[in-house]
Amino acid sequence: MxxxxxxxxxxxxxxxxxxxxxxxxxxxxxxxxxxxxxxxxxxxxxxxxxxxxxxxxxxxxxxxxxxxxxxxxxxxxxxxxxxxxxxxxxxxxxxxxxxxxxxxxxxxxxxxxxxxxxxxxxxxxxxxxxxxxxxxxxxxxxxxxxxxxxxxxxxxxxxxxxxxxxxxxxxxxxxxxxxxxxxxxxxxxxxxxxxxxxxxxxxxxxxxxxxxxxxxxxxxxxxxxxxxxxxxxxxxxxxxxxxxxxxxxxxxxxxxxxxxxxxxxxxxxxxxxxxxxxxxxxxxxxxxxxxxxxxxxxxxxxxxxxxxxxxxxxxxxxxxxxxxxxxxxxxxxxxxxxxxxxxxxxxxxRGATSLPAALSEARAIGAALDRAGVRDGVATLSPQFLGATHALPDRRFATGPFYFRSHALLPADREAAMHLVSADRLAAVDRSPPATVLVGGEGGWSSGDVALDARLEEWARTRQYRAVPLDSARFRLYIR
Known part of the structure; x- marks a missing residue:
């Protein structure tokens, strides 16, 4: 050597x-x-x-x-x-x-x-x-x-x-x-x-x-x-x-x-x-x-x-x-x-959670967003999937699950000023609701916590967001 x-x-x-x-x-x-x-x-x-x-x-x-x-x-x-x-x-x-x-x-x-x-x-x-x-x-x-x-x-x-x-x-x-x-x-x-x-x-x-x-x-x-x-x-x-x-x-x-x-x-x-x-x-x-x-x-x-x-x-x-x-x-x-x-x-x-499989899911998401005419403001804890679509995430959800899962790390006014939202204060989003809510990417298959997505999905349902067809067994899409 x-x-x-x-x-x-x-x-x-x-x-x-x-x-x-x-x-x-x-x-x-x-x-x-x-x-x-x-x-x-x-x-x-x-x-x-x-x-x-x-x-x-x-x-x-x-x-x-x-x-x-x-x-x-x-x-x-x-x-x-x-x-x-x-x-x-x-x-x-x-x-x-x-x-x-x-x-x-x-x-x-x-x-x-x-x-x-x-x-x-x-x-x-x-x-x-x-x-x-x-x-x-x-x-x-x-x-x-x-x-x-x-x-x-x-x-x-x-x-x-x-x-x-x-x-x-x-x-x-x-x-x-x-x-x-x-x-x-x-x-x-x-x-x-x-x-x-x-x-x-x-x-x-x-x-x-x-x-x-x-x-x-x-x-x-x-x-x-x-x-x-x-x-x-x-x-x-x-x-x-x-x-x-x-x-x-x-x-x-x-x-x-x-x-x-x-x-x-x-x-x-x-x-x-x-x-x-x-x-x-x-x-x-x-x-x-x-x-x-x-x-x-x-x-x-x-x-x-x-x-x-x-x-x-x-x-x-x-x-x-x-x-x-x-x-x-x-x-x-x-x-x-x-x-x-x-x-x-x-x-x-076995390829089920590999990047090609994820990109296939993302193409289905992108097709549904295109049909709905959505280009911006997608509230999701999995914004990486939007990296294979023509849409951008809602800025308040840009950190994915990481701030969303926290509890009272910031007062409510500072949280809003920093474009942040936590699950405990999700109701604050009501003042400026996102156009679309995408859930399903936060779960065990992505090293995530399915309960976090459930809270976001429940918020969308109680605000009468409409579920739209999506060719995916994992993801669900809601339109305001």
């Missing part, structure tokens, strides 16, 4: 093309997840000129819907498919950047390729790049930043490279707040190691910080609630009946489980000694782990910020000492553990 830096630095295009084919297949086969709802809705609404926080609620930092809006606009009623495929492509970018960062660090081509391939077999990554969530974009930005970071560590950064690092790390945090931890860790390190040109790094971050500040200035209360308050307080409310999920023991079990579904836990064991004499990559890794462990509970995608630096460090360790035969056997076991969850879910769904 060794090699020298005299080997060609060209990317392993054949391997990356193979990874892209696999990731695209996973994007098509992965079961529908209600987590996708707000991300598809946000991209669609921004594609039509709306801005997060000001015009519709968004429960993350603002970069992704703004950056993905052109994709959703160009894709039209293929928006949901396009966003999933975009994340699959970003997954390949993550692997390519980890490979290149390892090569820049002095790792031979074989060890670099092995480390990237092992990263590609982690269930954490496979889940994150198979759905239309906001995990792949910040991870790709972080992985890309590792290339000039490693280059600076070995020979000093050019000013342009340092500016690029600032742009990439700030953009990662602007796409998902947890990536602010690796960004801050690198910024602190750069202050003490002037090879990294900290002033140029700050200069690169300024435009992205300006974008985030502008988003805040448009709607300060909605911005703070969506990016900080809701992620901090909503989990405790949602898991109140399952307190073990919020316990330290539950966090430890979940973290070890997710790391063990693939080679990530083994990689941590292999590089553990490096953490006692941390360099820049080690600090970015630790910051990624801290970002993953702070929220309650811990979910697999939270660990993604730690993976790019982790597997570059694994490549460096294997460049220093070739893994023993028993280690290679253990690697094979972890590969199976990483791939198993994805394969099992794909087999169990």
């Amino acid at each position: 060794g090699g020298s830096m005299t080997e060609p630095m060209a990317l392993p295009w054949r391997w990356l093309a193979a990874a892209l084919m696999v990731f695209v297949a996973l994007a098509l086969l992965h079961p529908i997840d209600h987590d996708e709802s707000q991300y598809v809705a946000a991209a669609m609404l921004s594609a039509h000129g709306d801005l997060p926080y000001r015009d519709y609620p968004y429960l993350q930092t603002p970069l992704q819907p703004l950056l993905f809006a052109p994709i959703a606009w160009a894709a039209g009623w293929h928006a949901w498919l396009a966003l999933r495929l975009t994340n699959a492509l970003l997954g390949v970018c993550i692997l390519g950047c980890v490979w290149r960062a390892a090569r820049e660090a002095g790792v031979g081509a074989g060890a670099a390729l092995a480390a990237a391939a092992l990263l590609g077999a982690c269930d954490i990554l496979l889940f994150s790049i198979s759905t239309a969530r906001n995990d792949a974009l910040p991870a790709a930005l972080l992985a890309a930043a590792l290339i000039p970071i490693v280059r600076a560590q070995r020979g000093g950064a050019t000013r342009a490279a340092a500016v690029l690092v600032g742009v990439l790390l700030a953009a990662a945090a602007a796409a998902k707040l947890s990536y602010a931890f690796p960004a801050a860790a690198y910024g602190g390190y750069a202050l003490f190691d002037r090879r990294h040109q900290p002033l140029s790094v700050v200069l690169g971050a300024v435009p992205v910080v300006g974008l985030v500040a502008w988003s805040w200035a448009l709607a300060p209360d909605a911005f703070v609630f969506g990016t900080i308050t809701f992620p901090a307080v909503a989990p405790a409310e949602f898991y109140a009946d399952r307190p073990w999920k919020l316990s330290l023991l539950g966090k430890a079990v979940d973290t070890l489980k997710f790391l063990a579904l693939g080679p990530a836990l083994l990689a941590l064991v292999v590089i553990r000694r490096r953490l006692w004499r941390p360099g820049v990559l080690e600090l970015v890794l630790v910051a990624g782990l801290v970002a993953a462990l702070l929220p309650l509970p811990t979910w697999r995608q939270y660990l993604l910020p730690a993976l790019p630096p982790l597997f570059v460090l694994l490549a460096l360790e294997w460049q220093r000492a070739r893994p023993a035969r028993w280690m290679r056997a253990l690697v094979a076991v972890t590969l199976g553990a990483g791939l198993a969850p994805t394969l099992i879910t794909a087999i169990q769904s």
Whole structure:
């Protein structure tokens, strides 16, 4: 697995093309997840000129819907498919950047390729790049930043490279707040190691910080609630009946489980000694782990910020000492553990909950909406399905089930001011009722809660909304 830096630095295009084919297949086969709802809705609404926080609620930092809006606009009623495929492509970018960062660090081509391939077999990554969530974009930005970071560590950064690092790390945090931890860790390190040109790094971050500040200035209360308050307080409310999920023991079990579904836990064991004499990559890794462990509970995608630096460090360790035969056997076991969850879910769904099946449902929804002449204002907890129609969601339901299922997180007046609606205050919608109500996408088959859809459906029925024919066994459509 060794090699020298005299080997060609060209990317392993054949391997990356193979990874892209696999990731695209996973994007098509992965079961529908209600987590996708707000991300598809946000991209669609921004594609039509709306801005997060000001015009519709968004429960993350603002970069992704703004950056993905052109994709959703160009894709039209293929928006949901396009966003999933975009994340699959970003997954390949993550692997390519980890490979290149390892090569820049002095790792031979074989060890670099092995480390990237092992990263590609982690269930954490496979889940994150198979759905239309906001995990792949910040991870790709972080992985890309590792290339000039490693280059600076070995020979000093050019000013342009340092500016690029600032742009990439700030953009990662602007796409998902947890990536602010690796960004801050690198910024602190750069202050003490002037090879990294900290002033140029700050200069690169300024435009992205300006974008985030502008988003805040448009709607300060909605911005703070969506990016900080809701992620901090909503989990405790949602898991109140399952307190073990919020316990330290539950966090430890979940973290070890997710790391063990693939080679990530083994990689941590292999590089553990490096953490006692941390360099820049080690600090970015630790910051990624801290970002993953702070929220309650811990979910697999939270660990993604730690993976790019982790597997570059694994490549460096294997460049220093070739893994023993028993280690290679253990690697094979972890590969199976990483791939198993994805394969099992794909087999169990038998295509019934895959993206092609969902798009078939969405075409039926779109046909019914077209017959009713509806183009806007669809109240639904599953707005991702509108990403394959010609209709837009009602802005108050743009977060899907996530704010709707909460209880009194905001006073009624602030809730209305932020374009939010909860199930407990659904009657507030009476003042400006939606044109259409779509239910059926929130259920066990989409990792959701059917009781939430039942409350929305009951509201529509008691307001004399008229049921219209819909060629779907899952969905029901009501017109005002």
